[in-house]
Amino acid sequence: MHLPKFEHLYPPSIKEAARLLKKHGSNARLAAGGTDLFPRMMHGLTQPEVVVSLKGLSIDSADSSGVTEGSELHLNALMPLADVARLAAVRQSAPLLAEAIVSVGSNQIRHMGTLGGNICLANRCAYYNQSHTFQFVEPCFKRHGNRCYLIPKGKKCVAVFQADTVPALICLDAKVEIIAADSSRQLLLEKLYTGDALKPLALSQDEIVGKVIVSKPKPVRGTAFSKFSLRGGVEFAALTVAVCLDMVDKGENCAAARITVGSVAAGPVRARKAEKTMAGEMLSDKLFKEIAAIVAGEIHPVMHHGYSIPFLKECLIAQTYRTLVRAAERAG
Protein backbone atom coordinates (compact mmCIF):
# COMPACT_ATOMS: atom_id res chain seq x y z
CA MET A 1 0.00 0.00 0.00
CA HIS A 2 1.07 3.54 -0.61
CA LEU A 3 2.68 5.56 2.15
CA PRO A 4 1.77 9.27 2.11
CA LYS A 5 4.56 11.84 1.77
CA PHE A 6 6.43 13.05 4.84
CA GLU A 7 9.72 14.57 5.86
CA HIS A 8 12.05 11.98 7.35
CA LEU A 9 14.51 13.01 10.05
CA TYR A 10 17.38 11.03 11.56
CA PRO A 11 18.43 12.58 14.87
CA PRO A 12 21.91 11.62 16.10
CA SER A 13 20.69 10.88 19.63
CA ILE A 14 17.52 10.18 21.61
CA LYS A 15 17.70 13.64 23.24
CA GLU A 16 17.88 15.22 19.81
CA ALA A 17 14.89 13.10 18.73
CA ALA A 18 12.95 14.45 21.72
CA ARG A 19 13.97 18.00 20.73
CA LEU A 20 12.71 17.42 17.19
CA LEU A 21 9.41 16.08 18.53
CA LYS A 22 9.06 19.20 20.67
CA LYS A 23 9.87 21.48 17.75
CA HIS A 24 7.39 19.91 15.33
CA GLY A 25 4.67 19.31 17.91
CA SER A 26 1.63 17.36 16.78
CA ASN A 27 2.88 17.26 13.16
CA ALA A 28 5.59 14.78 14.11
CA ARG A 29 5.47 11.07 14.85
CA LEU A 30 8.17 8.81 16.19
CA ALA A 31 9.12 5.65 14.29
CA ALA A 32 11.19 2.89 15.88
CA GLY A 33 10.34 -0.36 14.12
CA GLY A 34 7.52 1.24 12.16
CA THR A 35 5.31 -1.87 12.23
CA ASP A 36 2.51 0.01 14.00
CA LEU A 37 2.97 3.53 12.61
CA PHE A 38 3.37 2.74 8.89
CA PRO A 39 0.21 0.61 8.48
CA ARG A 40 -1.73 3.36 10.26
CA MET A 41 -0.25 5.94 7.91
CA MET A 42 -1.15 3.75 4.92
CA HIS A 43 -4.73 3.57 6.17
CA GLY A 44 -4.82 7.35 6.54
CA LEU A 45 -5.36 7.19 10.31
CA THR A 46 -2.45 9.46 11.02
CA GLN A 47 -0.84 11.88 8.58
CA PRO A 48 2.32 13.28 10.11
CA GLU A 49 4.32 15.85 8.16
CA VAL A 50 7.49 14.74 9.92
CA VAL A 51 8.59 11.24 10.92
CA VAL A 52 11.44 11.15 13.44
CA SER A 53 13.29 7.89 13.01
CA LEU A 54 15.02 6.11 15.88
CA LYS A 55 16.74 3.64 13.53
CA GLY A 56 20.35 3.03 14.39
CA LEU A 57 20.27 4.85 17.73
CA SER A 58 21.22 3.32 21.03
CA ILE A 59 20.42 4.64 24.48
CA ASP A 60 23.94 4.41 25.87
CA SER A 61 26.72 4.29 23.37
CA ALA A 62 28.77 2.19 25.82
CA ASP A 63 26.06 -0.41 26.06
CA SER A 64 26.00 -2.20 22.74
CA SER A 65 24.43 -5.43 23.99
CA GLY A 66 21.25 -3.54 24.94
CA VAL A 67 21.15 -4.97 28.43
CA THR A 68 22.97 -4.11 31.63
CA GLU A 69 22.67 -6.28 34.65
CA GLY A 70 22.98 -5.47 38.30
CA SER A 71 20.25 -5.79 40.85
CA GLU A 72 17.99 -4.77 37.99
CA LEU A 73 17.83 -5.59 34.30
CA HIS A 74 18.05 -2.47 32.12
CA LEU A 75 16.71 -3.19 28.65
CA ASN A 76 17.22 -0.83 25.75
CA ALA A 77 13.71 -0.03 24.53
CA LEU A 78 15.01 0.25 20.96
CA MET A 79 15.94 -3.43 20.80
CA PRO A 80 13.86 -5.53 18.43
CA LEU A 81 11.47 -7.82 20.31
CA ALA A 82 13.11 -10.97 18.92
CA ASP A 83 16.49 -9.88 20.32
CA VAL A 84 15.01 -9.19 23.75
CA ALA A 85 13.42 -12.65 23.88
CA ARG A 86 16.72 -14.28 22.95
CA LEU A 87 18.84 -12.53 25.62
CA ALA A 88 20.14 -15.00 28.20
CA ALA A 89 19.58 -12.44 30.97
CA VAL A 90 15.91 -12.09 30.02
CA ARG A 91 15.38 -15.84 29.73
CA GLN A 92 16.87 -16.31 33.16
CA SER A 93 15.54 -13.33 35.13
CA ALA A 94 12.33 -12.51 33.27
CA PRO A 95 11.08 -15.61 31.42
CA LEU A 96 7.59 -14.13 31.56
CA LEU A 97 8.69 -11.31 29.25
CA ALA A 98 10.25 -13.78 26.78
CA GLU A 99 7.05 -15.83 26.81
CA ALA A 100 4.93 -12.75 26.12
CA ILE A 101 7.19 -11.53 23.30
CA VAL A 102 6.88 -14.82 21.41
CA SER A 103 3.14 -14.23 21.11
CA VAL A 104 3.52 -10.77 19.51
CA GLY A 105 2.58 -10.48 15.82
CA SER A 106 4.61 -12.67 13.50
CA ASN A 107 8.26 -13.68 13.39
CA GLN A 108 9.05 -10.85 10.96
CA ILE A 109 7.23 -8.30 13.11
CA ARG A 110 9.18 -9.45 16.17
CA HIS A 111 12.39 -8.83 14.21
CA MET A 112 11.30 -5.32 13.21
CA GLY A 113 9.18 -4.05 16.10
CA THR A 114 10.91 -2.81 19.24
CA LEU A 115 10.17 -3.31 22.93
CA GLY A 116 9.50 0.42 23.40
CA GLY A 117 7.23 0.40 20.37
CA ASN A 118 5.14 -2.42 21.80
CA ILE A 119 4.84 -0.55 25.12
CA CYS A 120 3.59 2.53 23.24
CA LEU A 121 1.32 0.64 20.80
CA ALA A 122 -1.67 2.65 19.63
CA ASN A 123 -5.09 1.61 20.88
CA ARG A 124 -7.11 -0.28 18.30
CA CYS A 125 -10.74 -0.77 17.37
CA ALA A 126 -12.50 -2.75 14.66
CA TYR A 127 -14.07 0.39 13.15
CA TYR A 128 -11.24 2.89 13.45
CA ASN A 129 -8.37 0.68 12.27
CA GLN A 130 -9.42 0.45 8.66
CA SER A 131 -9.01 2.78 5.72
CA HIS A 132 -11.22 5.84 6.02
CA THR A 133 -10.30 7.29 2.66
CA PHE A 134 -13.65 6.59 1.04
CA GLN A 135 -15.87 6.89 4.09
CA PHE A 136 -18.11 9.91 4.21
CA VAL A 137 -19.74 9.19 7.54
CA GLU A 138 -19.70 11.26 10.66
CA PRO A 139 -16.38 10.79 12.45
CA CYS A 140 -16.09 8.73 15.64
CA PHE A 141 -14.53 9.88 18.93
CA LYS A 142 -11.05 8.89 17.75
CA ARG A 143 -11.46 11.03 14.64
CA HIS A 144 -12.56 14.02 16.76
CA GLY A 145 -16.27 13.30 16.35
CA ASN A 146 -18.82 12.47 18.99
CA ARG A 147 -20.09 8.99 18.25
CA CYS A 148 -18.95 5.39 18.48
CA TYR A 149 -19.78 2.95 15.69
CA LEU A 150 -19.19 -0.11 17.83
CA ILE A 151 -21.37 0.91 20.76
CA PRO A 152 -24.01 3.21 19.21
CA LYS A 153 -25.06 4.77 22.50
CA GLY A 154 -21.50 4.88 23.79
CA LYS A 155 -20.36 8.08 25.47
CA LYS A 156 -16.64 7.53 25.01
CA CYS A 157 -14.07 5.83 22.82
CA VAL A 158 -13.62 2.13 23.62
CA ALA A 159 -10.50 1.34 21.55
CA VAL A 160 -8.51 -1.32 23.40
CA PHE A 161 -4.81 -1.50 24.24
CA GLN A 162 -3.55 -4.78 22.80
CA ALA A 163 0.19 -4.91 23.45
CA ASP A 164 1.17 -8.39 24.66
CA THR A 165 4.38 -7.52 26.49
CA VAL A 166 2.78 -4.94 28.77
CA PRO A 167 0.72 -7.22 31.09
CA ALA A 168 3.84 -9.37 31.51
CA LEU A 169 6.05 -6.37 32.29
CA ILE A 170 3.51 -5.00 34.79
CA CYS A 171 3.53 -8.36 36.59
CA LEU A 172 7.32 -8.07 36.77
CA ASP A 173 6.97 -4.63 38.37
CA ALA A 174 8.76 -2.98 35.46
CA LYS A 175 9.67 0.69 35.32
CA VAL A 176 10.36 2.75 32.25
CA GLU A 177 12.90 5.49 31.80
CA ILE A 178 11.34 8.33 29.88
CA ILE A 179 13.64 10.67 28.02
CA ALA A 180 12.59 14.20 27.13
CA ALA A 181 14.41 17.04 25.41
CA ASP A 182 16.04 18.29 28.59
CA SER A 183 15.17 15.87 31.33
CA SER A 184 14.56 12.23 32.03
CA ARG A 185 12.42 10.48 34.59
CA GLN A 186 11.51 7.01 35.74
CA LEU A 187 7.95 5.87 35.95
CA LEU A 188 6.28 2.67 37.04
CA LEU A 189 5.10 1.09 33.79
CA GLU A 190 1.63 0.70 35.24
CA LYS A 191 1.38 4.48 35.64
CA LEU A 192 2.15 5.01 31.96
CA TYR A 193 -1.39 4.01 31.00
CA THR A 194 -4.15 6.52 31.60
CA GLY A 195 -7.11 4.28 30.79
CA ASP A 196 -8.40 6.93 28.38
CA ALA A 197 -8.65 5.49 24.86
CA LEU A 198 -8.16 8.93 23.29
CA LYS A 199 -4.94 9.58 25.17
CA PRO A 200 -3.77 6.17 26.33
CA LEU A 201 -0.22 7.10 27.34
CA ALA A 202 0.83 9.51 30.08
CA LEU A 203 3.57 10.92 27.87
CA SER A 204 3.90 14.46 26.60
CA GLN A 205 4.66 15.15 22.94
CA ASP A 206 8.44 15.26 23.40
CA GLU A 207 8.86 12.22 25.64
CA ILE A 208 10.34 8.90 24.49
CA VAL A 209 10.44 5.58 26.33
CA GLY A 210 14.17 4.87 26.39
CA LYS A 211 14.69 2.00 28.79
CA VAL A 212 12.70 -0.72 30.45
CA ILE A 213 13.86 -1.68 33.92
CA VAL A 214 12.90 -5.03 35.40
CA SER A 215 13.93 -6.02 38.91
CA LYS A 216 15.55 -9.40 39.50
CA PRO A 217 13.12 -12.10 40.70
CA LYS A 218 12.53 -13.32 44.24
CA PRO A 219 14.07 -16.77 44.92
CA VAL A 220 10.96 -18.85 44.29
CA ARG A 221 8.79 -17.43 41.59
CA GLY A 222 6.37 -18.93 39.11
CA THR A 223 5.19 -16.96 36.10
CA ALA A 224 2.97 -17.67 33.13
CA PHE A 225 1.45 -15.76 30.24
CA SER A 226 -1.40 -16.68 27.97
CA LYS A 227 -2.92 -14.99 24.99
CA PHE A 228 -6.26 -15.89 23.52
CA SER A 229 -6.98 -15.14 19.87
CA LEU A 230 -8.99 -16.95 17.22
CA ARG A 231 -6.21 -17.87 14.80
CA GLY A 232 -3.33 -18.04 17.27
CA GLY A 233 -0.84 -16.14 15.12
CA VAL A 234 -0.42 -12.71 13.45
CA GLU A 235 -3.35 -11.47 15.41
CA PHE A 236 -4.08 -9.01 18.17
CA ALA A 237 -5.29 -10.65 21.34
CA ALA A 238 -8.90 -11.10 22.42
CA LEU A 239 -7.39 -11.09 25.87
CA THR A 240 -4.08 -11.75 27.54
CA VAL A 241 -3.44 -12.85 31.12
CA ALA A 242 -0.10 -12.59 32.88
CA VAL A 243 0.48 -14.11 36.31
CA CYS A 244 3.44 -13.83 38.66
CA LEU A 245 3.44 -15.79 41.93
CA ASP A 246 6.10 -15.18 44.58
CA MET A 247 6.26 -18.13 46.90
CA VAL A 248 7.41 -18.82 50.47
CA ASP A 249 7.63 -21.96 52.64
CA LYS A 250 9.41 -24.15 50.10
CA GLY A 251 7.10 -23.07 47.33
CA GLU A 252 3.81 -24.06 48.91
CA ASN A 253 2.38 -20.78 50.05
CA CYS A 254 1.90 -17.74 47.89
CA ALA A 255 3.49 -14.65 49.47
CA ALA A 256 2.35 -12.23 46.79
CA ALA A 257 0.54 -12.60 43.51
CA ARG A 258 0.27 -10.31 40.53
CA ILE A 259 -2.37 -10.80 37.89
CA THR A 260 -2.65 -8.44 34.92
CA VAL A 261 -5.16 -8.67 32.10
CA GLY A 262 -4.57 -7.02 28.74
CA SER A 263 -6.64 -6.25 25.63
CA VAL A 264 -9.91 -5.80 27.52
CA ALA A 265 -9.80 -2.03 28.15
CA ALA A 266 -8.04 1.17 27.10
CA GLY A 267 -5.05 0.11 29.18
CA PRO A 268 -3.82 -3.01 30.98
CA VAL A 269 -5.82 -3.89 34.11
CA ARG A 270 -4.53 -5.31 37.39
CA ALA A 271 -6.86 -7.74 39.21
CA ARG A 272 -6.14 -6.27 42.63
CA LYS A 273 -8.95 -7.96 44.55
CA ALA A 274 -7.85 -11.37 43.30
CA GLU A 275 -4.21 -10.57 44.09
CA LYS A 276 -5.18 -9.64 47.68
CA THR A 277 -7.23 -12.81 48.10
CA MET A 278 -4.36 -14.93 46.89
CA ALA A 279 -1.66 -13.48 49.18
CA GLY A 280 -0.78 -15.86 52.01
CA GLU A 281 -2.90 -18.70 50.65
CA MET A 282 -1.76 -22.23 49.97
CA LEU A 283 -1.92 -23.06 46.28
CA SER A 284 -4.64 -25.51 45.31
CA ASP A 285 -6.88 -26.22 42.37
CA LYS A 286 -9.85 -24.94 44.37
CA LEU A 287 -8.06 -21.65 45.03
CA PHE A 288 -7.27 -21.19 41.32
CA LYS A 289 -10.94 -21.67 40.39
CA GLU A 290 -11.96 -19.21 43.09
CA ILE A 291 -9.38 -16.65 41.91
CA ALA A 292 -10.45 -17.03 38.28
CA ALA A 293 -14.04 -16.24 39.31
CA ILE A 294 -12.89 -13.19 41.31
CA VAL A 295 -10.84 -11.90 38.34
CA ALA A 296 -13.84 -12.25 36.03
CA GLY A 297 -15.99 -10.49 38.63
CA GLU A 298 -13.75 -7.47 39.11
CA ILE A 299 -12.64 -6.89 35.50
CA HIS A 300 -15.20 -5.55 33.06
CA PRO A 301 -14.04 -6.21 29.50
CA VAL A 302 -15.24 -3.96 26.71
CA MET A 303 -16.66 -5.48 23.55
CA HIS A 304 -13.99 -5.42 20.85
CA HIS A 305 -13.12 -6.95 17.46
CA GLY A 306 -16.24 -9.11 17.38
CA TYR A 307 -15.73 -10.58 20.85
CA SER A 308 -18.85 -10.07 22.99
CA ILE A 309 -18.73 -9.25 26.70
CA PRO A 310 -20.20 -12.63 27.86
CA PHE A 311 -17.67 -14.45 25.65
CA LEU A 312 -14.77 -12.41 27.03
CA LYS A 313 -15.94 -13.06 30.62
CA GLU A 314 -16.04 -16.83 30.05
CA CYS A 315 -12.72 -16.64 28.27
CA LEU A 316 -11.24 -14.65 31.17
CA ILE A 317 -12.27 -17.32 33.68
CA ALA A 318 -10.77 -20.13 31.58
CA GLN A 319 -7.57 -18.30 30.68
CA THR A 320 -6.93 -17.05 34.24
CA TYR A 321 -7.40 -20.57 35.63
CA ARG A 322 -5.04 -22.12 33.06
CA THR A 323 -2.43 -19.41 33.53
CA LEU A 324 -2.52 -19.80 37.33
CA VAL A 325 -2.08 -23.56 37.02
CA ARG A 326 0.94 -23.14 34.74
CA ALA A 327 2.49 -20.47 36.98
CA ALA A 328 2.05 -22.72 40.03
CA GLU A 329 3.68 -25.66 38.24
CA ARG A 330 6.69 -23.52 37.42
CA ALA A 331 6.93 -22.22 41.00
CA GLY A 332 7.14 -25.74 42.39
Added chain:
Amino acid sequence: MKRLIELCVNDETYELAVEPNAILAEVLRDQIGLTGTKVSCGTGECGTCTVLMDGRPILSCLALAVDCQKQSIITIEGLAVGEKLTTVQQAFHDCGAIQCGFCTPGMVLSTTALLEVNSRPSTREIQKALEGHLCRCTGYNKIIEAVQQAAEQMPPKAK
Protein backbone atom coordinates in the same frame (compact mmCIF):
# COMPACT_ATOMS: atom_id res chain seq x y z
CA MET B 1 13.08 15.31 -1.93
CA LYS B 2 14.86 12.17 -3.13
CA ARG B 3 17.79 10.85 -1.17
CA LEU B 4 20.77 8.87 -2.35
CA ILE B 5 21.14 5.54 -0.62
CA GLU B 6 23.42 2.58 -0.97
CA LEU B 7 21.84 -0.85 -0.79
CA CYS B 8 23.65 -4.16 -0.85
CA VAL B 9 21.20 -6.59 -2.43
CA ASN B 10 22.30 -10.19 -3.02
CA ASP B 11 25.94 -9.14 -2.66
CA GLU B 12 25.65 -6.42 -5.28
CA THR B 13 25.79 -2.78 -4.31
CA TYR B 14 23.21 -0.42 -5.77
CA GLU B 15 23.22 3.35 -5.52
CA LEU B 16 19.69 4.63 -5.73
CA ALA B 17 17.78 7.87 -5.41
CA VAL B 18 14.63 7.20 -3.40
CA GLU B 19 11.82 9.25 -1.89
CA PRO B 20 11.66 9.15 1.95
CA ASN B 21 8.28 7.45 1.73
CA ALA B 22 9.40 4.74 -0.72
CA ILE B 23 9.09 1.31 0.83
CA LEU B 24 11.79 -1.31 0.37
CA ALA B 25 9.51 -3.70 -1.54
CA GLU B 26 8.76 -1.02 -4.16
CA VAL B 27 12.43 -0.19 -4.57
CA LEU B 28 13.44 -3.84 -4.91
CA ARG B 29 10.73 -4.54 -7.48
CA ASP B 30 10.46 -1.31 -9.46
CA GLN B 31 13.92 0.25 -9.27
CA ILE B 32 16.18 -2.79 -9.02
CA GLY B 33 13.85 -5.12 -10.92
CA LEU B 34 13.96 -8.02 -8.48
CA THR B 35 10.32 -9.03 -8.77
CA GLY B 36 10.79 -12.30 -6.86
CA THR B 37 9.80 -10.33 -3.77
CA LYS B 38 6.01 -10.28 -3.89
CA VAL B 39 3.67 -7.69 -2.42
CA SER B 40 0.21 -8.74 -1.40
CA CYS B 41 -1.44 -7.03 1.59
CA GLY B 42 1.09 -4.21 1.80
CA THR B 43 0.48 -3.77 5.55
CA GLY B 44 2.62 -6.48 7.12
CA GLU B 45 0.05 -9.23 7.57
CA CYS B 46 0.72 -11.80 4.84
CA GLY B 47 4.51 -12.16 4.73
CA THR B 48 4.88 -12.47 0.94
CA CYS B 49 7.27 -9.51 0.90
CA THR B 50 9.70 -11.06 3.39
CA VAL B 51 13.39 -10.48 2.67
CA LEU B 52 16.45 -11.10 4.82
CA MET B 53 18.15 -8.04 6.21
CA ASP B 54 21.43 -8.96 7.89
CA GLY B 55 20.08 -12.48 8.19
CA ARG B 56 16.80 -11.49 9.85
CA PRO B 57 13.49 -12.02 8.12
CA ILE B 58 11.79 -8.63 7.77
CA LEU B 59 8.74 -7.32 5.95
CA SER B 60 9.92 -5.23 3.02
CA CYS B 61 6.45 -3.65 2.72
CA LEU B 62 6.86 -1.99 6.14
CA ALA B 63 10.52 -1.03 5.84
CA LEU B 64 11.43 2.35 4.41
CA ALA B 65 14.12 2.12 1.76
CA VAL B 66 15.96 5.06 3.34
CA ASP B 67 16.14 3.14 6.62
CA CYS B 68 18.00 0.31 4.87
CA GLN B 69 21.01 2.46 4.02
CA LYS B 70 24.12 0.27 3.72
CA GLN B 71 22.25 -2.82 4.92
CA SER B 72 22.79 -6.20 3.36
CA ILE B 73 19.59 -7.57 1.88
CA ILE B 74 18.96 -11.02 0.48
CA THR B 75 15.96 -11.61 -1.73
CA ILE B 76 14.79 -14.90 -3.23
CA GLU B 77 16.95 -14.25 -6.31
CA GLY B 78 20.03 -14.29 -4.08
CA LEU B 79 19.68 -17.89 -2.93
CA ALA B 80 20.22 -20.24 -5.87
CA VAL B 81 23.58 -20.23 -7.61
CA GLY B 82 22.82 -20.46 -11.32
CA GLU B 83 20.65 -23.53 -11.80
CA LYS B 84 21.64 -25.03 -8.47
CA LEU B 85 18.92 -24.64 -5.85
CA THR B 86 19.68 -24.33 -2.15
CA THR B 87 18.75 -27.19 0.18
CA VAL B 88 15.66 -25.30 1.32
CA GLN B 89 14.50 -24.56 -2.22
CA GLN B 90 15.11 -28.18 -3.28
CA ALA B 91 13.16 -29.45 -0.25
CA PHE B 92 10.19 -27.19 -1.11
CA HIS B 93 10.39 -28.52 -4.67
CA ASP B 94 10.66 -32.16 -3.61
CA CYS B 95 7.85 -32.04 -1.06
CA GLY B 96 5.48 -30.22 -3.38
CA ALA B 97 5.23 -27.40 -0.88
CA ILE B 98 4.28 -25.07 -3.72
CA GLN B 99 1.05 -24.54 -5.55
CA CYS B 100 0.54 -21.06 -6.92
CA GLY B 101 3.95 -20.06 -5.57
CA PHE B 102 3.06 -16.55 -4.48
CA CYS B 103 3.92 -17.11 -0.81
CA THR B 104 6.92 -19.32 -1.59
CA PRO B 105 9.72 -16.69 -1.82
CA GLY B 106 8.86 -15.43 1.67
CA MET B 107 8.46 -18.93 3.07
CA VAL B 108 11.82 -20.04 1.65
CA LEU B 109 13.62 -16.98 3.03
CA SER B 110 12.07 -17.37 6.48
CA THR B 111 13.00 -21.06 6.50
CA THR B 112 16.56 -20.20 5.48
CA ALA B 113 16.78 -17.73 8.39
CA LEU B 114 15.29 -20.27 10.79
CA LEU B 115 17.70 -23.06 9.85
CA GLU B 116 20.59 -20.64 10.17
CA VAL B 117 19.93 -20.24 13.92
CA ASN B 118 18.19 -23.54 14.66
CA SER B 119 19.35 -26.52 12.64
CA ARG B 120 16.83 -28.98 14.17
CA PRO B 121 13.60 -27.06 14.73
CA SER B 122 10.58 -28.77 16.27
CA THR B 123 7.21 -28.61 14.50
CA ARG B 124 6.13 -25.90 16.95
CA GLU B 125 9.27 -23.86 16.25
CA ILE B 126 8.66 -24.18 12.50
CA GLN B 127 5.09 -23.00 12.97
CA LYS B 128 6.26 -20.02 15.04
CA ALA B 129 8.91 -19.10 12.47
CA LEU B 130 6.44 -19.29 9.56
CA GLU B 131 3.39 -17.88 11.35
CA GLY B 132 3.77 -14.60 9.51
CA HIS B 133 3.25 -16.25 6.10
CA LEU B 134 -0.18 -16.81 4.67
CA CYS B 135 -0.62 -19.56 2.10
CA ARG B 136 -4.05 -20.00 0.58
CA CYS B 137 -3.26 -23.16 -1.41
CA THR B 138 -1.24 -25.83 0.32
CA GLY B 139 -2.75 -26.06 3.80
CA TYR B 140 0.72 -25.69 5.34
CA ASN B 141 1.36 -29.41 6.02
CA LYS B 142 3.62 -29.87 3.01
CA ILE B 143 5.47 -26.68 3.85
CA ILE B 144 6.24 -27.96 7.34
CA GLU B 145 7.34 -31.29 5.83
CA ALA B 146 9.62 -29.40 3.45
CA VAL B 147 11.22 -27.45 6.32
CA GLN B 148 11.80 -30.69 8.23
CA GLN B 149 13.32 -32.31 5.16
CA ALA B 150 15.54 -29.28 4.55
CA ALA B 151 16.70 -29.42 8.18
CA GLU B 152 17.66 -33.08 7.77
CA GLN B 153 19.48 -32.49 4.51
CA MET B 154 21.24 -29.32 5.57
CA PRO B 155 25.01 -29.81 5.42
CA PRO B 156 26.48 -29.51 8.93
CA LYS B 157 27.89 -26.07 9.59
CA ALA B 158 31.64 -25.67 9.84
CA LYS B 159 32.56 -24.94 13.41
